[in-house]
Amino acid sequence: MQKEIQQVVGLLMAQVRRGWQRGSRVMDGGLLVAVSAEPDTSSSERLKCTVAAAGWWCSGVTVAEIMQEVGKRLPSSVTLSSPADPEELSVFAETCGALHFLLSVQVEEGRQSVKAGFFKTEQFLHRLSLVHGQVEIHFILKVNKTVSKQIFRADSRFVFEGGRVLMDSALCLRCPLSLGPGPRCGRLHPVLGRAVPLLLPPELAETGLCGETSLLPLAALSPCLEQYPNRPARLAEIRISFTHHSRLESVAILWFCVAHGEGPMDFLCRLAGALSWEDFGLSGVRCAERQSKEGGLCSEAVYAVDRERSQMAETEQNPTTEQALTLFLFIQHSDPFHSQLSDYIASEEVLEQHLDRILLHNEERLRPALHSVLQSALMGSLKRIKARGKIMSSLPVILNSLSTVVTSSSSLDFRTACLDRMKIRDTRELAVRLHQTLQKVTEGRFLLSRKCDNNKPCPPASSGAEDVSDRTEAKARGEGEQEQTHAGLSHPNQEVIPAVPQTPTGQVSCSGKRPWAEEQDSCQAPLKQQPTRSPRRALCPLQHPQSPHGPLVHAGPPHGEEKEEDMLWLQEVSNMSDWEYESGEPISTWTTSL
């Protein structure tokens, strides 16, 4: 199913991009993917899927052309249907503006493949959201009558060459548990490299791939520690994500390739050994097993960085914050002779298919560009290590001087005052306590930074964003407890709510219990024809309840045993990150009647 969703979204985005090329300004709006699943037989599910686009960003799409292309590409088992979740569709339109595209289909699919498909669809939309910051992406999963909802949006966006990348750590990466207390910046601070034109290998001429192709690197270190200059940190891994900043369809196809191990792996494996990591103060950089971390983004490649001995010794006393460097590699392809949607799609398919060969062919040109962007991104990190080394080497001098004066003093009052202040009994303890306190105080240094966003806290390790439904309760308990609560949640991003009953007229009823205040407001608001500019924050990204990492978060009370079963089912779906590469090709029994 996810393949079909990706194709539809890809076609839609290709249309949108063509509109932008003609001079339309990039406008905001939303994209909705709603999937409902109901048991059909003992082993299969009847799935309804709705893809909708609203707002100015997609106002120029030609629906007929998309539908025609969809008809050619979707299997015959897929049939048109009513919207998967009319109520959520209505809410979506109210939030994001007038609907310009709507397609609902249904299909029967094996239960096992359905579960895998949900996870892959979520990953696909997650990736999509990162590079299309102007589009608020809603992913709604309705299993029987239980709704799981995730919205990908963020306050901060990095705009470059027509692209907009969401710069919330929560949407990109997990945050480590060892980040420590205090305000946290949940924003990525990207460094843009220079675009490298890619030459096509001669053998690809026969495939008909023409036009200009280039690669634009963008690197960002996460979590942001700019406000904690003295906190011990190390670069633990480097993640490389290929994506396309102006053509979403390529992302769809590329993601599909990657999910099946067809990414440019040869190039990426060679890259790990080809870059001069020593220039960045790194050693032992090697290709690691690619996996999707809890709530995090699936990357094409992950390089692990060995921990140095000095860092090991340091960690025994103070937890070291592990940072990850995400390297986005934007592939840009344009062919001025393409006019039909099918041409775009065909070129993209060829490009994705031969991406590894193209990159290998251009390895000599890519290496300095990547080295340059990595150097820029890690420059701050290198300075930070140097500054921290300076501080750490000064601490023994400070401590020794303090101890010298106290221990050699003949003033009883002075010695007593010192011991009393530190709440200890003798000068031997004083040295230890002074050392601990001075180190703690030094490492806890907090600097306000204009470019950091403390209002968007980075969530704990187990998730990619904060849990809205749990937030109020946590605030009431105090910040310390809030952190504990988050640490105990596996996927606090998810908002699981009971389905809102429909009125007899088919309209969405707002009387249902909805834990999210903004949702209630939007229900009561009149239908908006203009794109709304609600605060763009990661509100309730999809969670994976009852994963091995923590309990399920309920925003609304379940109704009876059926609800509980649905919840369990959703929780099982959430565990699909573990199945991602085990399930293989999903079995599709869709029939086309488009």
Next chain:
Amino acid sequence: MSEQFIEIDRLRADLQHHRSGELSQQNRDEAITSQDVLSRIENVILEIITSLSKEEVPVLVLHNRSSWANIRFNNAVGLHMGPDSSIVTTIRSDCSSSVNRFALTLKVLSAVYKLVQSNTYATKRDIYYNDAQLFGTQRTVDSIVDDISCMLKAPRRSLHVLATSKGFLSGDLCYLEEDGTKVNCSSRSTAMSVSSNVCGIKNIVSDAKFVLIVEKDATFQRLLDDGFCIRLAPCIMITGKGVPDVNSRLMVRKLWDALRIPIFALVDADPHGIEIMCIYKYGSVSMSFEAHNLTVPSVMWLGLLPSDIERLRVPKDVLIPFTENDKSKLTSLLKRPYIAFQPAWEKEMEKMLKWRQKAEIQSLTSLSPDFLTRVYLPNKLRYGGWI
């Protein structure tokens, strides 16, 4: 010979007369006991420990020794740090740019604590070599010692930190060092090094009519070789070899306190020479916190005056054209608060600025090889050619 010193005696009488109007300047070294210094250091340490006990970042707050905003001027004292000085430098212990300074300050502070406690003395050089790698340069130690002196409001001597003197003196002067060594500076050919423990000098004996501060070591040696101290005996001659060190300044101050005789300055007729003379007379900004022990506001400008260049018709080819730096320096000097109290100096400086030329003392040799010793200085002293 008695006619030679008529004007000088007159000046001396004037200075004695005005002595009652001078601020009572007690020797602050004597006022600060070792116990005071130990207590002040303990207070600093206790503040740091108190900050740590509250899990706050320890900081050292020092009065900014380079900011004119912290400086007040008193004609009787010179430049001194006011009690209301508000510009402070905060040295943080959690910032990479200042943590080294913080650590080194504490290191020196603990060394001072031990010195005072054990009643022993060490030079700044000793402290530096105690951990040369840590301190990096001698200049770092010098600066930190001055910072600590300012922070504790105690003269360096009270910290039991000494400095190797670079100055020399010669003339009609005998005294006892603190350790009992008798020093006689009346040798004809060799000068004595200024003591590194000026405050410990006692039993000063001298019949000198005046003290001559010589800016440069070369001129000092020339005057010594020409028998200036014999020709114009009894007198005392001292040099700080350029910008004077604290010991040289302390020595001049000590001579003034002990002998109350006129003190003249012989400096180059250039902005740099004037500034050096001002340091003897009014003090420097960086050491303003110890002005009471270092300045001698009675210092008079004997030469080389810009007007002397014109009056003596010094050949133009030995004069040096003004640079932009000279102009900038002189303009800055003219804005100093003490210049308003020295209208004659101001006129000379304005002449220099107008002519845009400067001259070294050695330029007088163009008139005659021993013009300085035989003609210029005797005449200036005889006829009161100082301002």
